[in-house]
Amino acid sequence: MPRTLDSTPKQDGFRMPGEFEEHKQCWMIWPERTDNWRLGAHYAQKAFVEVASAISEFEPVTMCVSSKQYDNARDMLPEHIRVIEMASDDSWMRDVGPTFLVNGHGEIRGADWQFNAWGGLEDGLYFPWDQDDKIAKKVCEIENIDTYRFDGFILEGGSIHVDGEGTCLVTEECLLSEGRNNHLTREEIEDRLKEGLNVEKIIWIKEGIYNDETNGHVDNIVCFARPGEVLLAWTDDENDPQYPRSKAAYEVLTSVTDAKGRKIKVHKLHIPTPIIITKEESEGVDAVDGTLPRSEGDRQAASYINFYIANNGIIFPLFNDEKYDKLAEEKLKEVFPEYDVRGVYAREIILGGGNIHCITQQQPAEKK
Numbered sequence: 460m461p462r463t464l465d466s467t468p469k470q471d472g473f474r475m476p477g478e479f480e481e482h483k484q485c486w487m488i489w490p491e492r493t494d495n496w497r498l499g500a501h502y503a504q505k506a507f508v509e510v511a512s513a514i515s516e517f518e519p520v521t522m523c524v525s526s527k528q529y530d531n532a533r534d535m536l537p538e539h540i541r542v543i544e545m546a547s548d549d550s551w552m553r554d555v556g557p558t559f560l561v562n563g564h565g566e567i568r569g570a571d572w573q574f575n576a577w578g579g580l581e582d583g584l585y586f587p588w589d590q591d592d593k594i595a596k597k598v599c600e601i602e603n604i605d606t607y608r609f610d611g612f613i614l615e616g617g618s619i620h621v622d623g624e625g626t627c628l629v630t631e632e633c634l635l636s637e638g639r640n641n642h643l644t645r646e647e648i649e650d651r652l653k654e655g656l657n658v659e660k661i662i663w664i665k666e667g668i669y670n671d672e673t674n675g676h677v678d679n680i681v682c683f684a685r686p687g688e689v690l691l692a693w694t695d696d697e698n699d700p701q702y703p704r705s706k707a708a709y710e711v712l713t714s715v716t717d718a719k720g721r722k723i724k725v726h727k728l729h730i731p732t733p734i735i736i737t738k739e740e741s742e743g744v745d746a747v748d749g750t751l752p753r754s755e756g757d758r759q760a761a762s763y764i765n766f767y768i769a770n771n772g773i774i775f776p777l778f779n780d781e782k783y784d785k786l787a788e789e790k791l792k793e794v795f796p797e798y799d800v801r802g803v804y805a806r807e808i809i810l811g812g813g814n815i816h817c818i819t820q821q822q823p824a825e826k827k
């Protein structure tokens with residue numbers, strides 16, 4: 460029977476591996492809430508099927524689905540994708556799933572952070588979120604994995620990126636936001652990350668992508684390709700509100716060293732032309748008190764950085780952008796020459812507030 464442990468990953472010699480290390484499988488959650496996903500979530504469901512199918516060409520995928528949607532999901536998903544019944548409040552496995560940890564002796568554990576829908580009653584995106592907060596534990600129990608529960612520390616998987624060698628990337632905009640851990644100092648937050656992920660160095664980026672409803676999750680602006688190398692969301696347009704954000708991130712990343720004392724190589728990945736919610740898209744979403752509305756004219760936080768690294772495959776978002784989709788593909792092929800790079804049309808996912816990285820969570824392989 461899997462246990463909830465009282466020690467910390469660092470004390471026990473467990474670390475969060477980089478996403479580019481080998482996976483056992485990928486976890487996802489089926490979308491269905493009609494106050495976030497337009498037209499009964501039908502288009503979002505199709506996009507999730509596309510993402511799951513693309514990832515399943517490289518590693519097994521498990522989709523968690525509510526009892527109400529079980530038949531529909533089972534019918535829409537290919538047979539080789541495992542479907543498990545599980546309650547949730549929405550479909551962001553990156554944020555509500557466990558952060559898996561390994562110890563180099565073939566053992567795996569899960570960090571179960573406290574979740575409050577990206578800001579709780581301060582500026583969270585929906586209420587309630589109690590089902591989401593149970594998902595990390597449920598996933599670990601299904602896999603027979605012991606967990607560490609971090610009560611009193613709010614964290615989402617999308618707000619951290621690690622190189623697996625002691626370095627963690629975060630944004631101040633998110634981790635120091637009012638609705639997360641305003642009872643903790645920056646140093647106390649660093650200590651929690653160091654204990655929970657077994658890292659030695661936290662690199663603080665000031666802000667994430669403009670208008671990101673997660674308070675600037677790091678996984679939308681910068682990610683590791685491998686130790687010592689990152690990709691950064693970029694724009695050359697100095698009038699774009701993203702410009703000063705990306706420029707400030709570039710300055711930090713090119714001036715620091717990582718936990719191993721290396722300079723970091725930064726690859727710029729241009730953002731798409733702004734994705735603006737149309738009247739039709741806005742009208743397809745049910746208005747519910749307490750849920751962030753989807754208003755016509757709002758700019759979504761679209762970025763190609765929000766891709767998933769599978770075993771030998773990169774699954775990245777396409778926006779039907781003639782210029783920047785192609786550039787993103789070329790850049791990803793250049794940075795990941797040993798991977799098969801696949802684009803999936805993801806407008807329906809960004810309309811819900813996130814992208815491919817946000818809806819996936821890798822479970823590392825248990826390697827000795």
Ligand code: KQY
Pocket residue numbers: 495549551553554584617672673676751811812813814817
């Ligand atoms: O981007 C994410 N990691 C989650 C976005 C949540 C949106 C909820 N509407």
